[in-house]
Amino acid sequence: MISSIYNITKKGERKNIEFKESLKIDYHLQKDRKQRLASQMKYRMERGNGEAIYFIGVDDDGNLIGLSSQNIEESLFVLKNVAEEISSMPLKIEKYSVDGGQIARVFIGKNNHSKKDHMLVGVAGHVDHGKSTLVGTLTTGSLDNGSGRTRIFLDLQKHEIERGLSADLSFAIYGFNNNEPVRVKNPLNKKDKAKLVEDCNKLICFVDTVGHEPWLRTTIRGIVGQKLDYGLVTVAADQGPTHITKEHLGIIMAMELPVVVAITKIDMVSDERVIETKNKVFDLLKLVGRIPFMIKSTEDAKFVAENANPHLVPIIKVSSLTGEGLNLLDELFLNLPIESKDKDSSKPFMMYIDKIYSVVGVGVVVSGTIRQGKVKSGEKLLLGPDGSGKFMDVRAKSIEMHYYKKDSAEAGEVVGISIKGVNIDNIKRGMILCSPDYDKTPVREFEADVAILVHPTTIKEGYECITHIETISETVKFEPLDKEYMSAGDKGKVRMRFKYRPFCIKEGQKIIFREGRSKGIGSVTKIIE
Missing domain, CATH: 2.40.30.10 (Translation factors)
Structure with missing residues (x-):
């Protein structure tokens, strides 16, 4: 503990840490002083992607002063009151004995128990039909330049950027606050994403899949492996529906998901060609027993959302270059209903593992969509089954949703969970992370x-x-x-x-x-x- 404080002080690597010798009710809760402390705390939380760490009983140089038990409790009371000023709270309190008495380490985070609507949309379509470009444009508000400028926000691997082809699942997010769209200013900045999650009361998370046929398995994983609310299929106006379009549409419908179709690249072809592509999309949807509905206005978008059902398929003509039709997609996503996950949230926690990472300074992180239940940071969990059908004891160290630190998460949310107690080589995609009371029978x-x-x-x-x-x-x-x-x-x-x-x-x-x-x-x- 002493060593960690020394390293933080000298290296300055943790910009979200604040040292306080002590906090007094009579002094620090005075109006002006309290406001200054709240501003300071807000700054620290912004630097820490939604989390601030306070050391009580430690001076500005990182020296351990130590406080009596009474003074520690008084300081914690003050810290809690200051946190409430910015709708935050102590998420975890750790106390340590030192020669001078006690010190405390307090993790401050947002009180994120307030319910947010979280819509998960799987995006599919043939290669070069504008999936990633559309998602990049929609989530940032930046129009494309015709050469895939907004696609680069999702294609992060070197070979993806060089070839212009997505090779793995990507996640992008935007949202709405008071019915107004909120977009990410810089999608490569973790803090911008975290702030968007904090500010919005409705979040739209896109799972951008792969359009290239050899990577169809990855596309299936994106559609089957996530707890999607809707599917979004892109069809390029210059090419029209292809065999891959039919393949992706079939996978979405096999999962019984409602679907939205975006006819992209309408700026590249004539009006006659757009109409021809639209008619082909209509014929394809009718062939599989769906009712196509062309959205031409915000009133149309509201009508479809109010009458949403799996058989009705809204179709929108869009251009990521000119911005045409993007406002209609905004209106549609704002008003589309999300199936309540309250029933799932009341069940024991379980999440299928999709991705596994090793993050410097954090450790092993597994990500996926929570299928049911709720999970809290610090909670004891089980991971498995391994090859012999056994489960391993682990602990959830921390939880993030799009780089926004949370003290808890629930069904329907895409999260990364840092876990302790297991080697990364022992984790495989398809395993589950669950609470001990989940019915976890291994099946062969x-x-x-x-x-x-x-x-x-x-x-x-x-x-x-x-x-x-x-x-x-x-x-x-x-x-x-x-x-x-x-x-x-x-x-x-x-x-x-x-x-x-x-x-x-x-x-x-x-x-x-x-x-x-x-x-x-x-x-x-x-x-x-």
Whole structure:
């Protein structure tokens, strides 16, 4: 502890830290002094992406003064009152004994228990149909220059930037406060994103998937592996719907998600070509039993939002170059309803792990969308199952949502959770992070009702394919149960077995399976013990 204070003081690496010898009720809670302390605290929190750390009983040079138990409690009372001035609170208090008495380390953060609407939108579409550019333009308010200037906010890997092709899932966010859109000034700045999360009462989080066909597995992970509220499919006006458009639309509909279609790049073609593309989109949607609705005004957007249902598909013509149609997307996302997650939030906590990081100064971080329940920082959790079906004891050190530090998070939120007690090499995508009281039975075999959409020959016992369930992407072995074999167009019951390791799955979960150009969909009907 002494060493850590010394290092912080000398190196100045933690800009969100404040040292206080002591705080007195009679002096520090006077109006003017209290306001100055609140301004100072707000500054520290901004430097710390929503979190400030106060050391009580420590002088400005980092020397440990130590206070009596009574003086520590008085200082904590003052700190709590100052925090309330900026709608914040002590999230965690740690006390340490020193020669002079006691010191305390206090973590201050926003009182973020107030409910925010959080909409998760999966963005799909063929390569070069303007997905990332549209999301970058919508979330920043900056128009594109025709060469993908706003796309670079989402394509962060070197080869993505050089080739202009997304290769992994990206997340972008904007929101609304008092019905007005709030955009990120600099999407590469973590503090800007954190402040946006703090300021908005409705957040729109985009999961930007991959349009290139060889990376279809990543696209499936983005749509199947997140707890999406809506799907957004982009169709370039110059190309129109392609086989990949149909593929992505089929995946979204297999997950029973309501969908929005954006006809992009309308600035590049004639009005006649835009109409031709629109008609092709209409025909495609009607073919799969959906009702297309062209949005031409904000009144149309409000009407669709008020009458939202999975069968009605709003279509908007947009240009990331001129900005045409972006206001209609704003109006639509502002008014589209979000299914209440209160029922899920009351269940034991569980999150499927999507990404795993090692962050300098933080440690192991896992991210994903919380499927159910709530989690608090400092809470004891379980991680697994591993290859033998066992779970590991871990602890949630801290929680962030789009770089905004939170003391808790709940169902429907995309978060990164720093965990302690496990080596990063032992964590695999598809594992779950859960509370000890979650029903976490490892599953190796299960039954499912499936539909074979495409397959060149026949599927018999022993057939193997990659199956996607939530963030799980694993080879399974098939065994048809209703008949000896299955072929394209068939529906039936099958037994599936994970080839290499068990996972946590439940009855009712949607599945998508692929092998080469073969593909099918279904849902889990029975867990085999």
